[in-house]
Amino acid sequence: MADLDAAWPRNDYSRVRYDLFHDSDVFEREQDRIFRGPVWSVLGLETEIPNPGDFRVTAVGTTPVVFNRDQSGAVHAFVNRCAHRGAELVREPYGNCKDHTCIYHAWCYTLQGDLIGVPFQRGANGRGGMPPDFDLREHGLQKLRVAVWKGVVFGTFTEATEPLPTYLGPLMIEHIGELVDRPVKILGYQRQRVFANWKLYLENVRDGYHASLLHEFNRTFGLSRLTQISGGHMDDRHRHSLLFQYAGSDDDQAARQAYARDRVQRGEYMTLKDTAIVRYVKEHPHGITTRIISVFPNAVFHQIYNCLGLRTIRPIDPGQFEIVFILFGYEDDDEAMTGHRVNQANMVGPSGLISMEDGEALELVQRATAPDRDAYGMYEMGGTGTIRNLDTRVNEVPIRGFWSYYSELMGIEPAGAVR
Ligand SMILES: [Fe+2]
Incomplete structure (x- = not known):
């Protein structure tokens, strides 16, 4: 681990140690304290998922995330990983579906991220299967808190994150607000590594x-x-x-x-x-x-x-x-x-x-x-x-x-x- 106590020779951040761009322990700590910490990350735009069942995959830090719209129109987001053995659940970049079914063992989740189906839960021919105390309700997808503001979808992993308007503050609300004050239409995507x-x-x-x-x-x-x-x-x-x-x-x-x-x-x-x-x-x-x-x-x-x-x-x-x-x-x-x-x-x-x-x-x-x-x-x-x-x-x-x-x-x- 980098010696982070020595990260700053000055208290005003006018010197930044190069270590911070390279160290793998720093990178892991960022995932934990920043991306899975008390911040709101942008997941995408509401207009990317206009219809019930529409979904799109994204990422928060290195964590794969999917967000979708349910039958009532509400937007949900969860970690894109089966609660069973950890397989990536949604494998298409975007699309429309009634539920999310893992390809590995066909565990099935609702658009709210709740587990509703486990094949052979009771075994076959009276043998095998899940123990009697297995409860579907305890094995849903890991859900993010979601906030939608002017068509922008934000997500956070922790209850400790302050309300989105407070997090953004007046300057962001004013200037981002000007850019998304009318319904937006997507013209295209670009990706860069x-x-x-x-x-x-x-x-x-x-x-x-x-x-x-x-x-x-x-x-x-x-x-x-x-x-x-x-x-x-x-x-x-x-x-x-x-x-x-x-x-x-x-x-x-x-x-x-x-x-x-x-x-x-x-x-x-x-x-x-x-x-x-x-x-x-x-x-x-x-x-x-x-x-x-x-x-x-x-x-x-x-x-x-x-x-x-x-x-x-x-x-x-x-x-x-x-x-x-x-x-x-x-x-x-x-x-x-x-x-x-x-x-x-x-x-x-x-x-x-x-x-x-x-x-x-x-x-x-x-x-x-x-x-x-x-x-x-x-x-x-x-x-x-x-x-x-x-x-x-x-x-x-x-x-x-x-x-x-x-x-x-x-x-x-x-x-x-x-x-
Ligand atoms: Fe530039």
Whole structure:
């Protein structure tokens, strides 16, 4: 086990030990204290299971989970594992069924996760079978608590988790709420396997600093600029974060000078001939053109112009995780708006114009930090000490916020920890 007492040389999380991205004991503890702990994880969208009997498999951390809709319309979620001998129960990624029957010994469960059938429970020809005191009611699937908010399905493993609205807090409710305030329509899915630790992705989506430096599309056309009105805000406990920016809110000439002065060699941008891919049709009250909203521990909502999506992050082992992107629009979109969103969907996913480099950057970190796990990364952009909201994206403070809440759950906060 890594010596977690020495994880933090500073109490403000401005140094992060590389061990945290590699150690397998840390990874196991995360499953226990975070993913199966007092948090709400996003399971998916209600519209993925519109009809009674519809189901979809997902994961909470490394735990396989299935969620479905029962005959009354209620949504349930349970661990996707037979209560008998532990076989994966639902083997299709999605579908519709009347009940869930395990392929191994045909044990059968209702859409509420209750066990209703055990073949040969009473044996055959008077021999074998379950003992007389065997009670079906004691062997249902392991159920998650479920909360559905504005069509987003959340699940948690523990009764101790606070009510969902309290967990999300006003900032998340306001900004996610704007994105799902109308019935949504799924446009498609993308999946990406990244050979890096899952927390590097949680850092990445709390990092507004890299967007105009790493991403070649933004650099080439001078689109996402740190000179724009933007910021990184968090909830009171710094669990979640909102990165936002307003395109067109800065001066083109001043932006060119700023980037030239800081030796980012893109003083002369090329010009996009067809600007449809970066055009924002105003449809949300704030008029923010890009929002990356990170919900601890496993979800990201994004609005990039009119490209809307929900990403869920599924850790596999310390060195790999998967991102599942759900791209959506609204049920009342006309054909032109759907086409506009699909065109803008080219920006995200494993080959997205402004996200393809993220996976690569994370893998660079994973590889280079592996041999020297007692060394530290440094996080001082936006200042050290107090964790606070800033109206700039030249800022890594939301990452320190993430580590602060992470450490609380993991029980590894340093003495005198900044929260
Ligand atoms: Fe990025």
